[in-house]
Amino acid sequence: MTKATKKVTLFGLILMIFTSVFGFGNAPVAFYRMGYGAIIWYILAALFFFIPYALMMAEYGSTFKHESGGMYTWMEKSVGPKYAFIGTFMWYTSYIIWMVNVSTKVFITLSTTYSGSDHTNYWSLFGLDSTQTIGLLAILFIIVVTFFAARGLDKITKITSVGGIAVTFLNVVLIVVSLIILVFNKGQVAQPIEGMKSFIDSPNPGFNSPLAIISFLVFAIFAYGGLEAVGGLVDKTENAEKNFPKGVILSAIIISIGYALTILLWGVSTNWNSVLSGDNVNLGNITYVLMNNLGFELGRAINLSTDTALAIGHAFARFTGLSMFLAYLGAFFTLIYSPLKTIIEGTPKGLWPEKMVRENDKGMPAFAMWIQCVIVVLILALVSFGGKDAQSFYNVLTLMVNVSMTIPYLFLTGAFPAFKQKSDINHSINIFKTKTQYMVSTIVVMSVIGFANIFTIIEPLFRKGGPVWGDTLWQIAGPVLFSLIALLLFNRYERRKKD
Template sequence: MIVNENNMKNEDYLEEVEEVYEEKINQKGKVAKVGFWSFVSMIFMTCYGLSNGQQVYYQMGYASITYVIIGVVLFFIPYTFIVSEMSSAFHNEKGGIFSWMKNSVGLRFSTIGAFIWYISGVIWWFSISSICITLSTMIFGKDESETWHIFGLSNTGTTAIIGIIWFLIIVFFCRRGIKSISKLANISMLVTILMHIIILGGGLFVFFMNGAHFQQPFHYTGIQSLFMGPNKAYDNVLAALGFLVFAIFALGGMEASGGLIDKVKNPKKNVPRAMIMSGIIIAILYISIIIISGMAMNWKETFSSSNVNLYNYSIYMVQQQFFEFGKCIGLSNAASVSLGEWVNRITTWITFIAMLNLPLMLYYPIKQMFEGMPKGMLPKFLTKENKYGMTANALYVQAAIIIGAMLLIGFGGNTANTVYNNLTYMVTISTSIPWAFIVFSYIKFKLNDDIKKEYQFFNKKWGVVVGSITFITLVFANGFSIVQPFLQHNYQQGIWIVSGPVIFGFLGWILAEVYLKRKEKNLIK
């Protein structure tokens, strides 16, 4: 016993020495590191969204709980542990998912997977002009952005210019490095908590003021009611399977935070703890949001308007919930409607402040793509760091591409909008296919005894089993998403969806082949 206690004390002492040494290095160096709670905030703001919980309620009502549970069990929980293990094992690597895949499988495999992930993340930013919907709701309590025109420009041109200004503000904060970004994430986390107090607290108030009566009754009359909700768009097996795919995809993104391990203090201990804690909280919150939404609002009354869609559903939910809130406190119908509009303004302002985490979303693709690739694979210009430890040139090139695309979409007329829609289809699957790459890498990672594993939740055998089940789940989800438009005879959409991972993966393969050939000819030192 004495020997074991001494060993434990020695381990604790060495860990403390390591933390002190790391802190001194950080103080002397030019790049600061983030602490445990800041990292939790960054994970949470990347992987979670109140609107995701509201969206699944809009799409499937209470039946969405079934799909969220399936997604959590088959994907979210195991994927969180997978990312925790790999990020802990490669905590000294700078390239995030690229480094994990390269060390576990190989350079070609990692370049293809990382490139697909990176390009899909860049194209996502083309839609940043949607900030105008947020601004309109902040001012008017509803979306009137379609009527906006400045300097005689068209509506699409106007929204593009506003979106570009907003994007440049995000770039400014992103270039200042991880410390600045982590502070913004902390602020974003605080206002997100405030948002939950308003929305979930308001929903519980309505529930109890109405005698603990659910506005949307539970009508579980058989197995079908567990999988089919009130939305007629999801009243068949094919559509329901499509929603399962969405539920799984809505739970992704943990790998982005895992790419920041070299920026976290004491990563061997803090990264797994932060990921597991965040994962548990996120899973509980999504289910709670669905249930509380049904407590406070009736599905048909809330979404009866033909104007409700996947872009503005949350506005109608807030309006209906606080209309019910107004009635509970004795307001007239007109005053209750006005209350809903004002709460919409307030919550949209809060959402706008929560967008302070957007520089983090811009930083992730750069971190994963440019900082981990071998020296010589990319031009030195793109990998050069500024005084904040940020690969600023890569950020500026990426920003130029995004701004150019936004201008083309805003001023290119209907043809440009068609191109944007097709690009959106192209990245639909490209955002999630890299998850399958990561899980496959994890299986190889567990089988490779030469890789030192700092933290293990699963032993070797169970790691392979769990990894295989998660991999099969992702292959099914992605496979169904690819096949679905063809089954519905929407061939153009199906071709664009297939072309995304094929084109992006091929470009990644070319990048790897060029590098390997140059290295073979000793053109890279």
């Protein structure tokens, strides 16, 4: 007699969703961009994106639980192979942009671990400026990681768990230390709360226009990323039809409260104008700047000397830098081959040139990995040698990641009505029971993602100092170019099938 598989309880489901979605680094970015004003956008993103989108992924996951191919299969069986391939290819290429971004941030973690603060603004090799130097180092980093990963040396991914635990512990540090500072400062917060105005307006002068404020929504959506994995939890959940929607809704409430709380807590130790308004702060180092300041303010609150308070700040920053370095490095060694293997193995073989499909003796698609490496190197070279300062450089990279990571959500959501209308599919769980429910949910989610991306892309054209065409073009270039590549690959596949 086979032992029955133990099902996940409602509490276990909430815990799994929370750990998959909640990210420590999202609140520092939110506080830097919008101050307390970020909270409302995180709540709106939970209501109009997180909940309906997660429930859609749950229906996909339960229906296609025995199918291989993941999101490609979901879209292929709902709409068709061309739509599915373009959507899946856009999902894969979002990881290319992620690699471009993280390969530069790795050096901020190293600088912070060594010095106690980010000194990459002052780095220079061969007479290059700091942005070009970081770009060159990032290029070397991606080449070295590809070299070792292609040889199957992926055991380094085990350090991800160490880094992940350390990063999770940072949440505890933030809460405990902020409460200590609050008590010793007799309830006085560093970033004043002046009624509802503080929760609407941003202290960041770059986020005072309505367009800029609305464009922040893409950051809020990005903070709830990783929901595709939730689809695989449905059939492991106890009384899934009842508990899964309940678990998703409760998770959304808990995660949005978690983000709101951490954003508020950053205001306990950090005054935006005093700490974050300088040119040395950017989207690449914001987490370390805030952690350094948290340690410093702890020392000041308990009446330690300035030198001791500075030392505590540097210790906090070093621990954060090391934690993030381990997490980044482990993730990099996984994501440099995992999405690539997923898209190659999960789509029809004839779509890919033979060399791309071929694996080496270590089971790695080495040729495809080196093609991927060349693409990342080219993007890094173009962005880092484009004449931008560090602030603009990390701003562009972050926006590129946010836009590219959220575009696949449009494809998955757009396929949902067709999926629901397929009578030949066994819909094992029906969370959206009527056409009105799933159509309204689809329109809401697609509108939120679409508007967030449009406003993010066009916002640089309406900045006070004049339009910044480069920022807009970089955000458009990736999706447009990768869509064309996907179309060319699929059209080639269709022609070969006819021959």
